[in-house]
Amino acid sequence: MNDADFLASYDPRAYPPVAVTVDIVAFTIRQGALNVLLVRRACPPSEGMWALPGGFVGQWEDLPTAAARELAEETGVATAHRRLHLEQLGTYGAPDRDPRMRVVSVAYVAFAPDLPDPVSGSDAREAAWVPMDERPAELAFDHSTIVADGLERARSKLEYTPLATKFVGEEFTIAELRAVYETVWGEPLHAGNFHRKVLSVPGFVESTNTTTERGGARGGPRAKLYRAGDARLLHPALLMPSREETVR
């Protein structure tokens, strides 16, 4: 039997029904706090509970495309938002994670600078940016786990890649970049050392030779402006003070 004959005689319906969905953990920084995008479920199961935005993957739709589409539907952000970073987080497929049927969900994390308030999606679900430390203790399905994994991924990516530049505007100051790290880790950093470190990593940022129009809101000189460099990985990495407790 050759490939063509085989395909002609092949019956996809012979396999048990499994649904594939995408869920998106979208992070942004608003008012100095890390926010995650949540939606309130409008239909069973878990009607009324907060959950991650997401939905079924179209039959001929690529996985990242599905994630971008779902995110766009929930937030109203143009699908091709220039500064949006989307990457696969992992796949969650415990047999009992959804009571309806076997659902395997491919989770994505998205990072973006301060996004507009989400518009309620076409399916009339309420959507909102929620500060990470005010998020509901319980989310629908296994979404609490996914959000926790997403935060871990964000931290890891911030240390080893120029991801932080995705959270700030096109042009930014070193202090704005530092604020991203301080926000995600929730602790202050030594301004001088951070400055030295960022400028010493090749390709992380490049100077625009301009400065801000005004000094900081509470005083201080005008800061130099930078834009993202061309590095894909940070060498050496920007390691954060590692709390020993989290290690073992």
Added chain:
Amino acid sequence: MNDADFLASYDPRAYPPVAVTVDIVAFTIRQGALNVLLVRRACPPSEGMWALPGGFVGQWEDLPTAAARELAEETGVATAHRRLHLEQLGTYGAPDRDPRMRVVSVAYVAFAPDLPDPVSGSDAREAAWVPMDERPAELAFDHSTIVADGLERARSKLEYTPLATKFVGEEFTIAELRAVYETVWGEPLHAGNFHRKVLSVPGFVESTNTTTERGGARGGPRAKLYRAGDARLLHPALLMPSREETVR
């Protein structure tokens, strides 16, 4: 409508058929070379081509369980092999990656010390350990991509976790551990510095206070024996010499 009513009226068949499979990138070290487990496909499509071991996920089977089962079927390794490490790599779901139907594959990487020769699986596929630099340029489906991603994951894990101890026996010498790194990166390391580094990372290895029975095959003193420590992450990391070219 409450959850129970909803579930009763829910028809899983309404959704388009998508198959979920697992593919496993299994690594081991044999004769000083990194080997990957491949199988020769016994049926269309791509009959006769080399591919990764894998298969369909059972309707009520967890994803890691399915991966372990498929690996066991291909290699004859006991499912609960003590020193086997299995972790999710990523999910590959391009709509056209399998000509039969929409197949979303969750890839896993497995690491283990020198495993026995694989037994041909129940489906009579030929299975073999293939040295990484002798592997076929083309594998079935998108499996070449998955193998490349698996290698990258292996390197990353070796640097940041005690994964290397999974490639050696229960008790091992520092030199054996060094050989793992040299094999995966394909370049020699400074023995003295490696030694110092390994012993300085808390929880990486712990001494057994014994030595090998004999010196090395080509001379040299008996080496001290160690076993894996209890650390889950290496702090500080065991960073390999990063070739600058690979960075950008």
Added chain:
DNA sequence: AGAGAACTACTCAGTCTGAGAAGGACCCAG
């Protein structure tokens, strides 16, 4: 005008790293 804030730059001591070398212990060949 003065106080306070904060961007940037500098210093300094402690630590880590890569490279080299030395001291033995051991295997193998002759």
Added chain:
DNA sequence: CTGGGTCCTTCTCAGACTGAGTAGTTCTCT
């Protein structure tokens, strides 16, 4: 049995990096 070669382990040393502190300067706010 002896000598050459191997290689595990420890040591040394210079250079790089890090965390912490300080200082100059410029700016906003009151």
